[in-house]
Amino acid sequence: MxxxxxxxxxxxxxxxxxxxVQVLGICSALAVTAQIKPAxxxxxxxxxxxxxxxxIISLMRNTxxxxxxxxxxxxxxxxxxxxxxxxxxxxxxxxxxxxxxxVGLIITNCIVMGRLExxxxxxxxxxxxxxxxxxxxxxxxxxxxxxxxxxxxxSGTLLGYQIIPESWYAANGGFYYNNGFFILPPxxxxxxxxxxxxxxxxxxxxxxx
Amino acid sequence: xxxxxxxFIRSIFIDNMIFAFFLGMCSYxxxxxxxxxxxxxxxxxxxxxxxxxxxxxxxxxxxxxxGALAWISPEFASVDLSFLSFILFIAVVASIVQLLEMIVExxxxxxxxxxxxxxxxxxxxxxxxxxxxxxxxxGFQSIGEPVVYALGSGIGWLLxxxxxxxxxxxxxxxxxxxxxxxxGITFIITGLMGIAxxxxxxxxx
Numbered sequence: 001m002x003x004x005x006x007x008x009x010x011x012x013x014x015x016x017x018x019x020x021v022q023v024l025g026i027c028s029a030l031a032v033t034a035q036i037k038p039a040x041x042x043x044x045x046x047x048x049x050x051x052x053x054x055x056i057i058s059l060m061r062n063t064x065x066x067x068x069x070x071x072x073x074x075x076x077x078x079x080x081x082x083x084x085x086x087x088x089x090x091x092x093x094x095x096x097x098x099x100x101x102x103v104g105l106i107i108t109n110c111i112v113m114g115r116l117e118x119x120x121x122x123x124x125x126x127x128x129x130x131x132x133x134x135x136x137x138x139x140x141x142x143x144x145x146x147x148x149x150x151x152x153x154x155s156g157t158l159l160g161y162q163i164i165p166e167s168w169y170a171a172n173g174g175f176y177y178n179n180g181f182f183i184l185p186p187x188x189x190x191x192x193x194x195x196x197x198x199x200x201x202x203x204x205x206x207x208x209x
Numbered sequence: 210x211x212x213x214x215x216x217f218i219r220s221i222f223i224d225n226m227i228f229a230f231f232l233g234m235c236s237y238x239x240x241x242x243x244x245x246x247x248x249x250x251x252x253x254x255x256x257x258x259x260x261x262x263x264x265x266x267x268x269x270x271x272x273x274x275x276g277a278l279a280w281i282s283p284e285f286a287s288v289d290l291s292f293l294s295f296i297l298f299i300a301v302v303a304s305i306v307q308l309l310e311m312i313v314e315x316x317x318x319x320x321x322x323x324x325x326x327x328x329x330x331x332x333x334x335x336x337x338x339x340x341x342x343x344x345x346x347x348g349f350q351s352i353g354e355p356v357v358y359a360l361g362s363g364i365g366w367l368l369x370x371x372x373x374x375x376x377x378x379x380x381x382x383x384x385x386x387x388x389x390x391x392x393g394i395t396f397i398i399t400g401l402m403g404i405a406x407x408x409x410x411x412x413x414x
Contacts, residue, residue, distance in 0.1 A: 023235065023238055025235070026231065027230075027339075028231075028335075030231040030234070074300075078296040101342035101343060104294075105342070108299070108335040110235040184407065185230075186400040186402075186403030188231070189400035193400065197388050197389050200393065204387075207387045
């Protein structure tokens with residue numbers, strides 16, 4: 001793989017992260033992160049949808065009339081999302097129930113439309129596919145970080161396994177309580193805010209004026 | 210009647226699109242720099258929601274649901290087209306937005322100039338599609354309920370974006386740490402607003 005292609009995958013992980021820098025796809029990023037498992041499933045679904053629709057749109061980019069391109073893009077994305085949704089319902093039904101409407105909302109996830117408009121319409125299929133994978137991974141990374149803290153402090157578990165020793169809990173004579181606040185929606189926003197803070201203080205050139 | 214009022218209040222304050230479900234965050238973050246523009250976008254969202262959600266409700270009940278096609282002939286009673294709902298809903302939203310843009314441009318140019326750039330943006334606003342998808346799971350009984358639900362959700366979204374825009378106008382004069390400026394502080398403020406909105410939890414009319 002050439003250095004240029006490698007960059008397409010590596011850049012969205014940090015310097016061009018879809019969530020913290022490009023501000024795309026926030027909605028679903030926050031809603032599915034109370035636990036790690038749904039967050040990972042969501043990240044994989046988004047990666048698949050972005051990569052494959054980037055590939056399809058890039059293949060068709062010279063034949064799409066510019067006036068109706070949004071509708072064409074929406075239809076391609078909607079088709080991919082239906083496939084992913086049916087797949088999740090068939091193989092991981094409990095997670096699919098947990099994600100509820102947010103799988104459907106990948107259609108209007110700005111990452112997908114944003115990358116189609118900004119990248120796939122101008123670039124060759126293979127590069128577009130890699131760009132989709134990269135952006136999906138960058139999105140997944142933030143989802144994982146947020147879900148990690150929310151699940152650890154909110155339920156004391158990681159991926160469903162107990163991390164905080166049972167004997168620490170006040171119910172068993174210890175001193176520890178789960179912080180129920182981490183499960184609630186507002187905490188997701190605050191954690192993303194802090195992630196942005198840390199990320200930008202390490203990369204000073206990303207700061208806004 | 211009481212049910213409808215209850216639903217209306219619930220969808221504005223308790224099930225607020227932004228603070229409870231984070232829907233429509235992209236345009237919420239991108240367009241909330243001044244109160245005036247965010248008001249324009251908010252009104253456009255209410256408008257489109259009130260039109261699309263009832264249409265999608267009718268589509269869902271008479272075409273998509275399992276057994277919904279029974280009104281054509283009893284043979285279709287076992288057909289379940291609900292897997293098509295994403296593609297049909299987004300097609301309705303996109304075409305209504307397009308239609309609305311043409312109508313508004315033709316009849317009220319002043320409103321068109323005010324909403325102008327925001328109308329096409331709305332087609333990909335997740336709050337609109339989200340309202341339709343939530344509507345599917347709520348099992349509404351009559352056409353009145355989806356209308357009230359859409360109105361309430363839209364107003365809730367409007368309230369949130371105008372609120373954050375007003376705060377952002379003020380915060381420009383405060384001393385925020387450089388890495389937090391802009392996006393970071395907006396997230397944290399939204400979180401705090403969400404906590405405030407949580408105090409409405411448990412209200413029953």
